[in-house]
Amino acid sequence: MHTQPVESSTAEQGCSGSDNLNNNKPRTQNGHNNSNNGVGTVYIPPHLRDTVRLIGQHLADLGLQKTVQQLVEECDSQLEHPLASQLRDNITSGLWEEALEVFGELASTAESGAREIKYRILEQKYLELLESGNQMGALSCLQEEITPLQHSASKVHLLPSYLMCSTPTELRSQAKWSGAAGNSRQRLIHKIQEFLPVTVMLPPKRLEELLKQAMFLQSQQCTYHNTPFPPCSSLLVDHSCSRDKFPSETKQILEHRDEVLHCSWSNSGLYLATGALDGSLYIWKYNPQCYQLVEDKLIDALFSVGYIAWSPDDTMLCICGVEKCPEATVYTVSGSTAVLKCKISQSPEDVLTTCAWSPDNRYIYTGGQQGQFYKYDLHTSTVYKWEGIRLHGVATLRDNKTVLAADSHKRVRSYNFEDHSEQTIFESEQQIISMSISSDEKYCLLTLEKQGLLMIDIATGAYVRKFYGLVQKDYHLNAFFGGANEEFIVSGSEDHRVYVYRKNCSTPILRLDGHTSVVNCVCWNPVYTDCFVSGSDDANVRLWAPPLPSDESECSSGTQV
Amino acid sequence: MGKLFLEHPGGTRLYSCAKCSTVLTNRDYLVSTRFTGSTGRAFLFKKVVNLVMSEKHERMMLTGRHIVRDVSCKKCKNRVGWMYEYAMVEGQRYKEGKVILERQLIVDSTGIEEI
Numbered sequence: 001m002h003t004q005p006v007e008s009s010t011a012e013q014g015c016s017g018s019d020n021l022n023n024n025k026p027r028t029q030n031g032h033n034n035s036n037n038g039v040g041t042v043y044i045p046p047h048l049r050d051t052v053r054l055i056g057q058h059l060a061d062l063g064l065q066k067t068v069q070q071l072v073e074e075c076d077s078q079l080e081h082p083l084a085s086q087l088r089d090n091i092t093s094g095l096w097e098e099a100l101e102v103f104g105e106l107a108s109t110a111e112s113g114a115r116e117i118k119y120r121i122l123e124q125k126y127l128e129l130l131e132s133g134n135q136m137g138a139l140s141c142l143q144e145e146i147t148p149l150q151h152s153a154s155k156v157h158l159l160p161s162y163l164m165c166s167t168p169t170e171l172r173s174q175a176k177w178s179g180a181a182g183n184s185r186q187r188l189i190h191k192i193q194e195f196l197p198v199t200v201m202l203p204p205k206r207l208e209e210l211l212k213q214a215m216f217l218q219s220q221q222c223t224y225h226n227t228p229f230p231p232c233s234s235l236l237v238d239h240s241c242s243r244d245k246f247p248s249e250t251k252q253i254l255e256h257r258d259e260v261l262h263c264s265w266s267n268s269g270l271y272l273a274t275g276a277l278d279g280s281l282y283i284w285k286y287n288p289q290c291y292q293l294v295e296d297k298l299i300d301a302l303f304s305v306g307y308i309a310w311s312p313d314d315t316m317l318c319i320c321g322v323e324k325c326p327e328a329t330v331y332t333v334s335g336s337t338a339v340l341k342c343k344i345s346q347s348p349e350d351v352l353t354t355c356a357w358s359p360d361n362r363y364i365y366t367g368g369q370q371g372q373f374y375k376y377d378l379h380t381s382t383v384y385k386w387e388g389i390r391l392h393g394v395a396t397l398r399d400n401k402t403v404l405a406a407d408s409h410k411r412v413r414s415y416n417f418e419d420h421s422e423q424t425i426f427e428s429e430q431q432i433i434s435m436s437i438s439s440d441e442k443y444c445l446l447t448l449e450k451q452g453l454l455m456i457d458i459a460t461g462a463y464v465r466k467f468y469g470l471v472q473k474d475y476h477l478n479a480f481f482g483g484a485n486e487e488f489i490v491s492g493s494e495d496h497r498v499y500v501y502r503k504n505c506s507t508p509i510l511r512l513d514g515h516t517s518v519v520n521c522v523c524w525n526p527v528y529t530d531c532f533v534s535g536s537d538d539a540n541v542r543l544w545a546p547p548l549p550s551d552e553s554e555c556s557s558g559t560q561v
Numbered sequence: 562m563g564k565l566f567l568e569h570p571g572g573t574r575l576y577s578c579a580k581c582s583t584v585l586t587n588r589d590y591l592v593s594t595r596f597t598g599s600t601g602r603a604f605l606f607k608k609v610v611n612l613v614m615s616e617k618h619e620r621m622m623l624t625g626r627h628i629v630r631d632v633s634c635k636k637c638k639n640r641v642g643w644m645y646e647y648a649m650v651e652g653q654r655y656k657e658g659k660v661i662l663e664r665q666l667i668v669d670s671t672g673i674e675e676i
């Protein structure tokens with residue numbers, strides 16, 4: 001990519017400012033530079049020169065060298081420092097001594113970063129010598145050039161061991177190196193690009209990086225974006241998902257005989273459990289291709305089903321009652337029928353209304369407002385108690401030790417049954433009705449009494465955002481995170497609607513009509529992220545999915561906010 | 562009707578609705594025991610939870626004219642007492658915002674030691 005050397009004195013070290021790359025000849029009135037006889041050169045104003053450099057780099061990466069040559073001539077300026085080009089060429093051609101010399105000119109030798117680069121160039125030289133079978137050359141390189149550098153003893157210690165490798169393949173796998181023919185030279189250039197100032201040598205693939213950032217930003221601002229980041233759509237138009245691809249229409253209505261209080265998808269996204277006031281608990285099998293749920297099993301719990309939790313491996317369910325229910329019941333559901341596995345029960349005076357599984361499928365944490373907070377070991381049937389807490393909600397973390405719990409004193413606290421440590425994470429000003437957490441364990445979502453939803457940052461206990469619009473006055477509502485990137489929040493509401501929020505905005509993006517009574521629970525499918533279900537006091541469960549162009553599908557209007 | 566959300570005020574000595582045992586308040590919130598309601602003795606509490614309130618009524622009481630609201634248990638809707646919204650007599654201002662629960666309509670029980 002280099003043409004004739006620049007005339008101005010830019011060969012010193014540490015040059016800065018893209019202006020140094022241009023001839024410092026005076027411009028004529030029509031903007032053309034006289035040094036090339038004023039023919040065919042275009043004056044690029046300073047603030048646009050970086051853009052030209054990026055485009056040049058992009059074209060060069062694509063292999064369009066002739067075009068780049070043309071580009072350099074036409075705007076009469078280097079795309080990067082000529083020494084940098086030389087360095088790049090030297091490395092691509094494997095000319096290590098020349099590379100080191102040029103690099104020395106470019107960077108001050110006192111900097112530790114410079115030593116790292118020198119080491120890397122020598123390391124590449126050493127590995128290539130070994131690969132081509134030149135053991136003596138490699139050894140002398142190691143002894144006379146690498147060792148005197150006195151850099152990174154830990155890495156240098158590994159180098160002699162590669163002398164033992166009998167074949168180049170073995171060398172490559174041991175050193176985790178792709179070889180001279182692989183992309184190792186290119187990667188070395190990238191490493192150098194990161195080290196040198198950007199005006200001397202452009203950071204690698206800069207234009208691509210900028211475009212990726214732009215796409216990411218567009219998807220952040222796209223209201224209905226429910227596909228993984230970043231979007232793979234055209235650069236030509238700003239990305240914006242249409243509502244047609246977003247779950248917003250009822251595809252199916254499932255009927256219970258009584259008010260549906262809770263619903264929960266299995267971790268595989270293939271099964272749905274819904275529980276009602278009359279004690280009926282249905283397990284449905286989900287067909288993601290046609291958005292259909294089919295009845296799979298029916299469990300007749302002998303008490304109203306207030307809370308359902310799937311075990312992390314989806315083989316079991318733990319069910320809690322609404323009130324006056326002293327036990328949590330565990331069923332094995334992996335077979336053809338559901339089988340009662342065990343009951344967690346200590347005293348008939350207990351009330352257990354919420355539960356959560358530990359990540360290893362072994363423990364269940366359960367509790368309620370009467371003051372019970374138990375950790376139950378399924379293998380040994382042992383119950384560990386934590387006294388003095390009235391639980392409103394519980395969730396476990398991936399470390400298999402920490403349990404978060406919301407209590408009657410408006411606090412979210414974390415507990416560790418193993419070392420008996422506890423701490424308060426957050427104190428709310430309103431009563432906490434229910435609690436759930438995001439799968440990345442960054443955020444905790446609280447349903448507050450009368451005040452909508454509150455999202456807090458778990459690590460710091462900081463208040464992040466309130467979501468309002470939904471109606472809560474008297475009843476227990478459940479809200480959860482969901483969507484392809486868990487960017488959305490869904491909640492029920494006492495105005496009979498399903499509310500959908502985007503995590504970064506306090507007002508709802510959708511209010512879905514359909515139910516004819518309080519919507520108690522809305523749960524987003526964790527795997528097939530284009531659907532969610534809602535359960536309501538009207539005894540129905542509705543499956544919501546993107547509107548398909550089919551006439552027979554059950555339609556229900558939704559209000560776009 | 563769905564799953565009603567009921568708060569728990571905590572405390573070691575609890576007072577609950579006599580009909581459905583929903584916990585309403587505790588000893589720490591007790592202000593005075595020297596009140597009388599239609600069913601007999603009544604207590605004044607500074608904070609009571611899980612109540613629904615009626616519309617305002619102007620009533621003449623032993624201590625003067627007041628604006629009150631009848632209060633009922635949120636769960637079973639049984640009447641448990643009243644709350645003072647406004648006291649026309651200067652010296653009765655301290656009652657404003659507080660709730661009277663009639664002794665016959667509540668039951669007491671022991672709570673737990675809480676963290």
